[in-house]
Amino acid sequence: MRSSTTDSSLSLQFNGTGINASRKIEGDGSAASSGTRSDFYLTGVVNPSSATASTFSSFEIYIPNYAGSTNKSFSVDSVTENNATTAYTNLIAGIWNTTSAINSITISNALAQYSTFTLYGIKNS
């Protein structure tokens, strides 16, 4: 992903409703830090327009048991490497405090052309 603005965050919604909270550990190449959010934004996961041209962040979200009847936990791994002085790698834990099965995922930002999104389904036995 890449943003057409300087915004390196994105909002994440399931079934049209924002996630409720997230905790993350972030490394910038020299130090690691941890933070908490109580809203539906994930920060530092998108290459902004100020990043080196033609660089896009890689972002994976994993949602196990997405159709179950408990609140939905998920994890996110992301990197914003762009061959410049500032880049981040993030490991994020998130939760959506809703017991409904997830049937819609919305990722919002001023997303730049050539950003790609692929959804996979994985079945158990």
Add this chain to the structure above:
Amino acid sequence: MPSTYTPIATTTLGSNAATVTFSSISGTYTDLRLVINYGTVSADQVLKLKLNSDTGTNYSNTIVYGNGSTAGSSRSSSVAFGYVSLGVGTGTNAYASITTLDFMNYSNSTTYKTTLARTGNTDTGTTKGTEANVILWRSTSAINDISFSCTSGNILAGSTFTLYGVKSA
């Protein structure tokens, strides 16, 4: 698109349990992936891993974690189990813990085995958050048995464990 994940077995706990085990795992895949959505009866538990029922001090762990305010790293060597997650347990969201584990080249009989564990937990509690763990098992045996348990107490009823086999092209 060809299927890359082959489901091997799923366990959904019908009642609280001290141990979850996958045994007699076939060696026909390239890698294994295990996906867990779980809680524990007691708060702030370490989820532990044993391979092939090995209770010897043959495991080493290197961990990076963030609990929402502090980032840290820890390491242990020559211990009797792998650390899957440092901080799981029951809170506002009983099943808030999720973990994926990757066992690469698990069936070779030449090298020691390395496992990557990735856990997320946004439940209440200071030890919970996000973490990535590397577990080394100093054995050249093919992995054919994987078991999980907590530091103390049981894994919560309703927790789900799914084992997949992943084949190379």
